[in-house]
Amino acid sequence: xxxxxxxxxxxxxxxxxxxxxxxxxxxxxxxxxxxxxxxxxxxxxxxxxxxxxxxxxxxxxxxxxxxxxxxxxxxxxxxxxxxxxxxxxxxxxxxxxxxxxxxxxxxxxxxxxxxxxxxxxxxxxxxxxxxxxxxxxxxxxxxxxxxxxxxxxxxxxxxxxxxxxxxxxxxxxxxxxxxxxxxxxxxxxxxxxxxxxxxxxxxxxxxxxxxxxxxxxxxxxxxxxxxxxxxxxxxxxxxxxxxxxxxxxxxxxxxxxxxxxxxxxxxxxxxxxxxxxxxxxxxxxxxxxxxxxxxxxxxxxxxxxxxxxxxxxxxxxxxxxxxxxxx
Amino acid sequence: xxxxxxxxxxxxxxxxxxxxxxxxxxxxxxxxxxxxxxxxxxxxxxxxxxxxxxxxxxxxxxxxxxxxxxxxxxxxxxxxxxxxxxxxxxxxxxxxxxxxxxxxxxxxxxxxxxxxxxxxxxxxxxxxxxxxxxxxxxxxxxxxxxxxxxxxxxxxxxxxxxxxxxxxxxxxxxxxxxxxxxxxxxxxxxxxxxxxxxxxxxxxxxxxxxxxxxxxxxxxxxxxxxxxxxxxxxxxxxxxxxxxxxxxxxxxxxxxxxxxxxxxxxxxxxxxxxxxxxxxxxxxxxxxxxxxxxxxxxxxxxxxx
Numbered sequence: 001x002x003x004x005x006x007x008x009x010x011x012x013x014x015x016x017x018x019x020x021x022x023x024x025x026x027x028x029x030x031x032x033x034x035x036x037x038x039x040x041x042x043x044x045x046x047x048x049x050x051x052x053x054x055x056x057x058x059x060x061x062x063x064x065x066x067x068x069x070x071x072x073x074x075x076x077x078x079x080x081x082x083x084x085x086x087x088x089x090x091x092x093x094x095x096x097x098x099x100x101x102x103x104x105x106x107x108x109x110x111x112x113x114x115x116x117x118x119x120x121x122x123x124x125x126x127x128x129x130x131x132x133x134x135x136x137x138x139x140x141x142x143x144x145x146x147x148x149x150x151x152x153x154x155x156x157x158x159x160x161x162x163x164x165x166x167x168x169x170x171x172x173x174x175x176x177x178x179x180x181x182x183x184x185x186x187x188x189x190x191x192x193x194x195x196x197x198x199x200x201x202x203x204x205x206x207x208x209x210x211x212x213x214x215x216x217x218x219x220x221x222x223x224x225x226x227x228x229x230x231x232x233x234x235x236x237x238x239x240x241x242x243x244x245x246x247x248x249x250x251x252x253x254x255x256x257x258x259x260x261x262x263x264x265x266x267x268x269x270x271x272x273x274x275x276x277x278x279x280x281x282x283x284x285x286x287x288x289x290x291x292x293x294x295x296x297x298x299x300x301x302x303x304x305x306x307x308x309x310x311x312x313x314x315x316x317x318x319x320x321x322x323x324x325x326x327x
Numbered sequence: 328x329x330x331x332x333x334x335x336x337x338x339x340x341x342x343x344x345x346x347x348x349x350x351x352x353x354x355x356x357x358x359x360x361x362x363x364x365x366x367x368x369x370x371x372x373x374x375x376x377x378x379x380x381x382x383x384x385x386x387x388x389x390x391x392x393x394x395x396x397x398x399x400x401x402x403x404x405x406x407x408x409x410x411x412x413x414x415x416x417x418x419x420x421x422x423x424x425x426x427x428x429x430x431x432x433x434x435x436x437x438x439x440x441x442x443x444x445x446x447x448x449x450x451x452x453x454x455x456x457x458x459x460x461x462x463x464x465x466x467x468x469x470x471x472x473x474x475x476x477x478x479x480x481x482x483x484x485x486x487x488x489x490x491x492x493x494x495x496x497x498x499x500x501x502x503x504x505x506x507x508x509x510x511x512x513x514x515x516x517x518x519x520x521x522x523x524x525x526x527x528x529x530x531x532x533x534x535x536x537x538x539x540x541x542x543x544x545x546x547x548x549x550x551x552x553x554x555x556x557x558x559x560x561x562x563x564x565x566x567x568x569x570x571x572x573x574x575x576x577x578x579x580x581x582x583x584x585x586x587x588x589x590x591x592x593x594x595x596x597x598x599x600x601x602x603x604x605x606x607x608x609x610x611x612x613x614x615x616x617x618x619x620x621x622x623x624x625x626x627x628x629x630x631x632x
Contacts, residue, residue, distance in 0.1 A: 057421045119618055122625045126364045126420055126564060130556035131621065137553045138614035145610045147603055254553065258428050265425055295440050301432030308426045309414055 004320050008273040012186075014280065019175045031171040032243070033287065037279045038178040039239045044263035044275025045185050046232030051261070052270030053198055054225040055205035056121075057129050059257050060136030063116065064109040064230040066143065066252030068237025071105035073155040073247035080158065098163040098177070101238055109234020110227050112139075117226035121219055133254060140252040154248025161242055168242075178239050182276075185232055190272050192228070201225050233260070262304060268314030277315045331465055336586050337579065342471045344578025345478025349533035350555040351562070351570040352485055353526025359565030360501045360522050361416055366427035367407065368530055368555070369548025370434035375400040375531020376538035376547060377438055380447040389452040393535055400531020401524040408523040413516070431549070439545045446542035449535070474536050481529070482571055489567060498522060502565065554581075557613055561620045563630025572628060577613050584612035 015038055022030035043065055050056040078085050078094025085092040095101060120131045144152045160168045168174045192198045204211045204218040211218050241247040250256065259282070267278030285303070289296035311318050354368050378399030383392035407430060415423045451470045458466040489495040497518055500508040509515045534548065541547070558577050562569025589605030596604070620628065 051421070057424060059424065119621055122621060126358060127560060127626075129364060129420060129424060130560050131617070133553055134557050134560065134614055134617060137550075138611050141610040142607055145607045254549065261425065261428075265421075269421070295436045297432045297436040298440070301429040301436070304429035304432070305411065305426055308422050308429065309411070 004271070004316065007277075007316055007319055011273045011276045011280070012183075015179055015182075015276070019172060019179070023172045028171045031175050033283055035171065035175040035178050035243055036240075037276075037283045038175065038182045039236055039243060040260070040263055040283070041276040041279035042178070042182045042185055042239065043233050043236035043260050044267070044279055045182070045189055045272075046229050046234075046236060047260050048229075048264050048270065048272075048275055049189060049192065049232065050226050050229035051264055052274070053193060053201045053205070054222050054229075056222060056226060056229075058120075058132040058226070058229075059129050059254065059261065060116065060132030060134075061230070061233050061260050062252050062254065062256035063136040063139045064113060064233040065237035065240070065256060065260065066139060066247075066249070067109050067112050068105040068234030068239075069241035069247035069251040070143070070149065070155075070237075071108050071234065072101050072161065072238040072241040073157065074149055075101050075104060076157045076161055077149070077155050096159075096161045098161045098168070098242070101161060101242075102181075102235055105234045105238035106231045109237070110231035112234075113227045113230025114223070117223045117230070121222050121226065133257070136252065136254055136257055140249055140254070143249040143252050150248070152249060154246060154250075157242075157245045160245055174243070178243070181235065181239060185235070186272060186276075189232075193272065197221070197224070262300075265304070266307060266314055268316035271314070271316050274314055274316055281315060331463075332586075334463075334465055335467060336582055338467055338471065338475070340579035340582035341575065342474050342478075342578070343582055344575040345475055345482070346533050346537050347551070347554055347558050347578055348478060348482055348571050348574035349529045349536075350551055351558040351574050352482075352567055353529045354552075354555055355559050355562070355565055355567060355570045356498070356522055357526050358559070360498055361412075361519055363412065363415060364420055364423050364427070365412070365526075366424060366552065367430035367434065368526070369550075369552030370431050371400045371404055371527040371530040372534035372548040372551055373434065373438060373545065374403045375528075375534035376449070376543040377442060377447065377534075378531070379535035379538055380449045380543040381442075383449050384447070389450075389539075392449065393532065396531045396535030397528045400534070401528040403531075404527020405520055405524040408520050412523065413519070416519075435545050442545075444545065446544035449539045449543055451539050470539065474540075477536065481532075485529075485567060494518075494521065554613070557617050559627070560617055561627055563627030565631075566627070566629040569627055569629030576616065580616050581609075581613050584609040588612070 015034055019031050019034040022028075022034065043061070046064070047058065047061045050058050050061075074085070075094045076096055079096045080094070083094075085094060116132065116135045120128055120135065123131060143149075149155055160174070162168055163177055166173045166177065168177065193202075200211060200216050201221050204216070204221050208218040211221070237251060240251070263275045263278035263282055265278065266281050267274030267276065285300060286296065289299050293299070307314060350368065350372060353371075354365060357363055357365050357368075375396035379392040379396040382395035383389060386392075411426060411430065415426055455470040455473055457469060459469045459472060461467055487495075489498060497508065497513055500513070501515065501518055501522075505515065533551075537551075538547075554577060558570060558573040560573075561576060562571070562573030585606065588609045589602045592601035592605040592608075624630070
């Protein structure tokens with residue numbers, strides 16, 4: 001019998017087991033792919049808090065992903081060139097330390113989500129989708145036209161940033177870091193969904209008037225969810241930039257927003273481990289189909305279309321439902 | 328800045344605005360009548376441009392190329408409506424976003440497959456390639472003037488179509504009460520297909536007209552699509568009038584912002600920093616405009632809901 005907790009455990013173990021086997025077989029490329037899955041899943045978990053719990057269809061989450069990426073790029077490039085970020089009114093220097101970069105990314109992502117959310121959440125439905133998309137695009141064009149940090153070409157970092165006590169250049173150790181971040185955020189998101197805040201957020205999605213009647217403000221609940229969601233996605237962005245040692249406006253593009261959403265959908269909306277399943281499937285498809293044909297996006301599009309039209313609930317949803325049908 | 332240059336830029340802004348209107352009108356009609364958010368509208372714009380480039384390449388006739396863009400986009404629109412979009416009307420917006428995003432992937436990669444990754448070029452017909460002299464001695468490209476004229480004529484035609492014809496009455500009736508007009512014997516699913524094909528044809532025409540100024544390439548539709556969203560948010564969803572006003576506002580803001588802002592910053596900053604800040608801000612100007620409208624009118628200038 002397949003039950004959702006079992007699937008979740010399997011999914012959770014899938015990544016470290018894959019990375020472990022790849023490490024034993026000395027296949028660093030597979031470890032890097034697995035790291036990519038963990039990081040993209042992290043971005044998906046972030047989006048899922050807004051999308052799954054809050055019902056907020058944000059097509060602009062690449063903005064936060066990119067902000068995280070640029071937090072890493074800007075801090076590390078200043079550390080690399082020994083030019084301080086600013087000297088007046090007080091000295092701020094660049095850094096190559098991951099924990100500091102993560103903190104900055106989370107704060108920057110949260111603040112951006114606060115600003116974008118405060119405006120976008122004044123509306124709902126289709127307006128919300130279009131506005132988040134538009135704000136994402138605004139940051140994209142800003143990053144392209146702002147020459148200080150590489151503009152359209154992006155920023156390269158020569159050496160991956162450091163973490164105290166670890167050698168981040170070793171693929172397995174960097175995977176460990178990314179996976180630890182994913183595990184921590186999954187734990188956090190699970191607790192959040194079960195907490196009074198998460199329940200109120202779900203209630204606001206299902207029936208906003210009732211939530212208002214019992215004295216809670218749907219706007220504030222959604223805004224907080226959007227901020228948490230943006231902050232997590234920014235953390236994923238910082239890790240993703242560190243994985244590639246490169247950040248460019250592509251991380252801010254609307255296609256990125258669409259892809260993060262695909263991770264969530266392929267796995268199953270609103271399910272805690274949905275993004276993990278979705279990101280793993282996406283990278284797998286990218287790898288297998290991408291090897292077969294240069295035009296693998298056609299097949300991705302067809303698959304997505306089929307999932308949306310016929311397999312609602314995504315991968316986890318279909319697995320669980322099929323089992324339920326057997327009972 | 329000289330007055331002549333300013334007038335030229337205003338005309339450029341108008342030209343950009345009427346093109347955005349052709350995109351936004353279809354989107355807003357489709358949303359107003361069917362309640363559907365269609366991300367694949369940009370793909371129809373691209374289909375129009377590619378059809379025009381292919382036909383112009385084969386026959387050398389620009390008029391035939393424009394006809395081809397209208398037909399190809401309308402047919403593609405009707406086809407995806409019948410195959411996919413139709414199943415999405417009673418789904419939530421998330422499903423609509425995802426399915427139409429999937430359509431973008433299929434259209435873009437399919438076009439890349441057929442036409443290759445290199446941009447195609449669509450030549451402006453010789454008769455329109457030169458400048459014309461406007462009153463006051465302003466030299467302005469004839470083709471861009473034609474675009475403005477075509478856009479205005481189509482806008483006028485569309486208003487007439489919606490306000491005065493039987494199909495327009497049905498479209499408006501469909502917007503206000505779907506069940507009622509179905510009960511009155513109007514074939515609602517055919518009406519939906521017609522509206523979708525009409526919106527698609529407008530997008531395809533816009534793609535062909537703009538394709539002659541810029542290059543025709545895969546992915547050309549999405550930036551325009553997102554600008555059309557900004558237009559609709561500003562104008563109000565479902566309102567053709569809102570789309571028209573919003574499109575002109577966005578077109579003028581974008582064009583004039585890019586020209587004026589660096590100069591404005593140049594009055595109190597050194598030149599290179601002024602250019603950098605000015606052009607960065609100019610790239611954000613329409614979104615700032617959108618945020619401003621949202622603060623005061625969350626449903627857009629002409630929105631009702």
